Amino acid sequence: MKRSTKEEKLQRIIQSEKFLNQIQDLDVLLETLLTEARTIVNADAGSIYVVEEDRLRIKYAQNNTQLKKLSAGEKLPFVSFSFPMNEYSIAGYVASKKETLNIADVYNIPADSTFKFNKQPDKDTGYRTKSMLTIPLISASNKILGVLQIINAQDQNANTIAFDENAELYLNHFAANATIALERASLTRAMILRTIKMAEFRDPKETGAHVNRVASFAVELYDRWAFEKKVPFETQHKYRDTLRIAAMLHDVGKVGISDSILKKPARFTPEEHDIIKGHAVIGAALFNDIDTDIENMARDVALRHHERWDGTGYPGKIPPEVLENPFTPYQIRQGLSGEEIPLSARIVALADVFDALSSKRVYKDSWKEEDVYEEIRKSSGTHFDPDLVTMFFAILPRIKEIQAMWPD
Amino acid sequence: MKRSTKEEKLQRIIQSEKFLNQIQDLDVLLETLLTEARTIVNADAGSIYVVEEDRLRIKYAQNNTQLKKLSAGEKLPFVSFSFPMNEYSIAGYVASKKETLNIADVYNIPADSTFKFNKQPDKDTGYRTKSMLTIPLISASNKILGVLQIINAQDQNANTIAFDENAELYLNHFAANATIALERASLTRAMILRTIKMAEFRDPKETGAHVNRVASFAVELYDRWAFEKKVPFETQHKYRDTLRIAAMLHDVGKVGISDSILKKPARFTPEEHDIIKGHAVIGAALFNDIDTDIENMARDVALRHHERWDGTGYPGKIPPEVLENPFTPYQIRQGLSGEEIPLSARIVALADVFDALSSKRVYKDSWKEEDVYEEIRKSSGTHFDPDLVTMFFAILPRIKEIQAMWPD
Structure with a gap:
């Protein structure tokens, strides 16, 4: 040589x-x-x-x-x-x-x-x-x-x-x-899993398997997005790295919700549902003080993963004092819509709902495979970004592999 | 040159x-x-x-x-x-x-x-x-x-x-x-503060100021210990680094306790107190899966910071299945005593009680300075390791400086 x-x-x-x-x-x-x-x-x-x-x-x-x-x-x-x-x-x-x-x-x-x-x-x-x-x-x-x-x-x-x-x-x-x-990445992973375990003490739905599936679905959806939108390699690499962690943490705000509500083995009343909606803002508040890529995306995902493409989701536009103290009462106003919702949150919204429908919960059985796909298809342009729904079906074999890798 | x-x-x-x-x-x-x-x-x-x-x-x-x-x-x-x-x-x-x-x-x-x-x-x-x-x-x-x-x-x-x-x-x-x-240490600190913020959502006593005081008291007590016991420099350096983090995390297990109990603005009933005691085991369970110096010491501190030198503390000897699932019911048996209690936990016990007595809580005013010292002195050999109590008074000016640096 x-x-x-x-x-x-x-x-x-x-x-x-x-x-x-x-x-x-x-x-x-x-x-x-x-x-x-x-x-x-x-x-x-x-x-x-x-x-x-x-x-x-x-x-x-x-x-x-x-x-x-x-x-x-x-x-x-x-x-x-x-x-x-x-x-x-x-x-x-x-x-x-x-x-x-x-x-x-x-x-x-x-x-x-x-x-x-x-x-x-x-x-x-x-x-x-x-x-x-x-x-x-x-x-x-x-x-x-x-x-x-x-x-x-x-x-x-x-x-x-x-x-x-x-x-x-x-x-x-x-x-x-x-x-x-x-070793450094293992320690970061351990700290994130600990954070999730803390949220799991409050909401037993937040299992390691659910969190890993949602994070893996999200990265696959984003990779397809990056391929179709010709995102440059450096940008794609950085984004998927951050997205994996942010997606795992999407529901940690549930730690702030009373367990008498979260652990109820039945559907929620409208009043209870309003309290639960607070988990988006509480989650975001956990990432407020730090200004790194991970914290910024984790905040976006926690805050916006229940917004809907057609503007009917939550928490919508919120006053700054609510982000400072997530327990401040406020009126839910108009939801964000379309590309106002950060891409990371649109991706996790689809990944999270898909996983919830496909999984058994205390108050419901898992849906039949075909019914889940039908629901996702039907929600294109209403609940979900239509581009992402198309990409979801383009990578369906991959999605199924992830489900097989992380059974409940 | x-x-x-x-x-x-x-x-x-x-x-x-x-x-x-x-x-x-x-x-x-x-x-x-x-x-x-x-x-x-x-x-x-x-x-x-x-x-x-x-x-x-x-x-x-x-x-x-x-x-x-x-x-x-x-x-x-x-x-x-x-x-x-x-x-x-x-x-x-x-x-x-x-x-x-x-x-x-x-x-x-x-x-x-x-x-x-x-x-x-x-x-x-x-x-x-x-x-x-x-x-x-x-x-x-x-x-x-x-x-x-x-x-x-x-x-x-x-x-x-x-x-x-x-x-x-x-x-x-x-x-x-x-x-x-x-930058790496700043990220670690940010993740720890987030963990503590999550516990704070449940127990408003777990403020940043309390956590910082307990961690600083603990390191000062340990430094004095290391000086008097002639601990080699390398050992001392590693131990105080780990102790600072472990001490900050001593009460994160409170995340698993029902908020109707934790947030009660009054003294607890004996039944409620029994439930609260579970926070030691829940906290330890958060550090179970990883085998690093920090996780090991954080587990010791979370699990043992309510043990007492004379063996009358909790949780005492616990069955292994309780550590795996901290919500398993079990009978509190004989507490650990003396040097059976890890040094880190003995240090944090003293630091934590001292800070609780000196601080105002929803259900009590802060105690007068002299009454706090009297209580610590009285608890030497019953609640606290007598060596540590002696060292506490040897570094009292330093302890007061820390109190002034982190007011409530």
């Missing part, structure tokens, strides 16, 4: 590390970490795993060859499985020994190795997995956080080659720094 | 930056940032200011010469004041222009400067402020976060000299990296 290329590579690694450090959401970080690692060593595919107690769970799998077979804007299906963290699988070996494995051809693993390569996925998809570089993600305190697995290094003519010493060196250096971003 | 010294300096700066990155609490970070900056350029004194809207507030002031006049374990008094962020003060100039100022003698500032040096504090203390290096703390997005002011550079014979070009270079480099730690 020539000196200039080497320096370009190092420059690229430093830039990747800076980029990772700006990401707030754990899921967005894992996906980006995998993409950046693949780019650094020019690999066709890869996966990233995280440690869950004594198991490894796959979080993202990427495959350029497979991706090219899809139409533009489409995504590879989600994968989700976990396996024991022991020496009988490649990733398990790397995690349990905290050792890097660089294998030139996974179809030619020496017979005396404890681990084997499972050819079944290749048989199912017609892909040929060959070279594989698997690296442990280890924290500053020497704890194993996950495993980064990069597959099929490509030469300049797109032939699969083995990962050389340089690739190993680069990725090990990259991984060492990426774990700092990983 | 010789090459080797230069390299040693750079090494020292890199180490300082690593050290700062491990700090979680904003206040601990600001204090440490100032200490490290002074060490790097061998300065006798310094101050650190943060931006509050359009004003600068001093957070910490350090002065080695003054410190030496105190007895061991004693601290310089807290300072707290703020002033407009404009060009009429040195720190204001640096903040508003985002420019470093390196002044050889502040008693000789050119007459055409917009800013002047205020000699009054020197007159009051007998200190001679001379050389002063003032540096803006600027975020990655070019926002002014605060100002670092380093005073009286010392040569090897402890004579005051001017700050040279190298000192300026080092501190600017250090400050650029320190702002990353500063």
Whole structure:
């Protein structure tokens, strides 16, 4: 490798590390970490795993060859499985020994190795997995956080080659720094989940599964939006990172609502419903004091996720003193409408209602699939942004995958 | 400066930056940032200011010469004041222009400067402020976060000299990296304050002032403990950083208690009091899923801050299923006693009760100062760890300073 290329590579690694450090959401970080690692060593595919107690769970799998077979804007299906963290699988070996494995051809693993390569996925998809570089993600305190697995290094003519010493060196250096971003994002996620748990003490509907589905639906809707509206990469990346967190927090304002109302196992009276409407303003007030991207979007989403496209939602235009003290009584005035409602809130409105209809609640069964779709279709232009409804149906297979990943 | 010294300096700066990155609490970070900056350029004194809207507030002031006049374990008094962020003060100039100022003698500032040096504090203390290096703390997005002011550079014979070009270079480099730690700690603080705000929606006693006083009392008590028990510096530093956050969160479990009880403007019935006792277990459950220093100490403090030294407190020994689901009914059994209660919880117990007695509540006036001290003294060995009670009275002036800084 020539000196200039080497320096370009190092420059690229430093830039990747800076980029990772700006990401707030754990899921967005894992996906980006995998993409950046693949780019650094020019690999066709890869996966990233995280440690869950004594198991490894796959979080993202990427495959350029497979991706090219899809139409533009489409995504590879989600994968989700976990396996024991022991020496009988490649990733398990790397995690349990905290050792890097660089294998030139996974179809030619020496017979005396404890681990084997499972050819079944290749048989199912017609892909040929060959070279594989698997690296442990280890924290500053020497704890194993996950495993980064990069597959099929490509030469300049797109032939699969083995990962050389340089690739190993680069990725090990990259991984060492990426774990700092990983630990930071894990802490942020933990703090957000704690916030949600506090709201869940008041409203048992706010489960982890509901919150994760709404956040995942929201990001998928936005990704489609960004694809169709040709949003530049940087903007899209930043927005989806922030949106994931803001969407998770959409209902935390329920912490301020009396539990005698929230926990009532029946439909609410009109008076009770008026009190419940206050959760939008209370939620927004929780994000008032800080002026960062996350706080700003979280405020938009908390405050506006019950506005409707036709202007019949709430809380509408509110006096500033109400935002300062969300318990100030005030008259609900005209709702915001159309593009007055922030995009983030329009997205979460659709994601939240869709999930509520599809789920069982104490006072109702889950609706039939077709009835839910009919309701969403009917609400286009009244409750929901019609563009978003069209996009929702364009990504329906993806939406169903998310439902399967996060059952109640 | 010789090459080797230069390299040693750079090494020292890199180490300082690593050290700062491990700090979680904003206040601990600001204090440490100032200490490290002074060490790097061998300065006798310094101050650190943060931006509050359009004003600068001093957070910490350090002065080695003054410190030496105190007895061991004693601290310089807290300072707290703020002033407009404009060009009429040195720190204001640096903040508003985002420019470093390196002044050889502040008693000789050119007459055409917009800013002047205020000699009054020197007159009051007998200190001679001379050389002063003032540096803006600027975020990655070019926002002014605060100002670092380093005073009286010392040569090897402890004579005051001017700050040279190298000192300026080092501190600017250090400050650029320190702002990353500063932004991170600010976000952590914001998330914690949001958590507390959520609990405050349920229990109006949990105000920002109460929480800040309890956290500051706790750190002062621990610092005295660490001094008397000769705790090594590293351990002390880590523990006080974690304790500050854990102490702030001691009562967040109140989020799970019905508001009809919490908001009652009268003393509780025995039945209501039993329900309220549940807040210790609910609070601990919020920190169950994560295994970091902060979560572990926050769990200890939330769960055990109502245990009493003589074993008559709550919740005592609890079945594991109660920690998993804090709403599981169970019989309160024997409380923990003596050193079975974690040190962090023993410290917060004293800090919390002291603050409750000294403060006005809806159902009671604040107690008279002497009555509060009498009650604390009387509770030594029954409610409180006797060592901690002794230390409390040893640092009483400091405790009073904190009360003055955070009035209700």
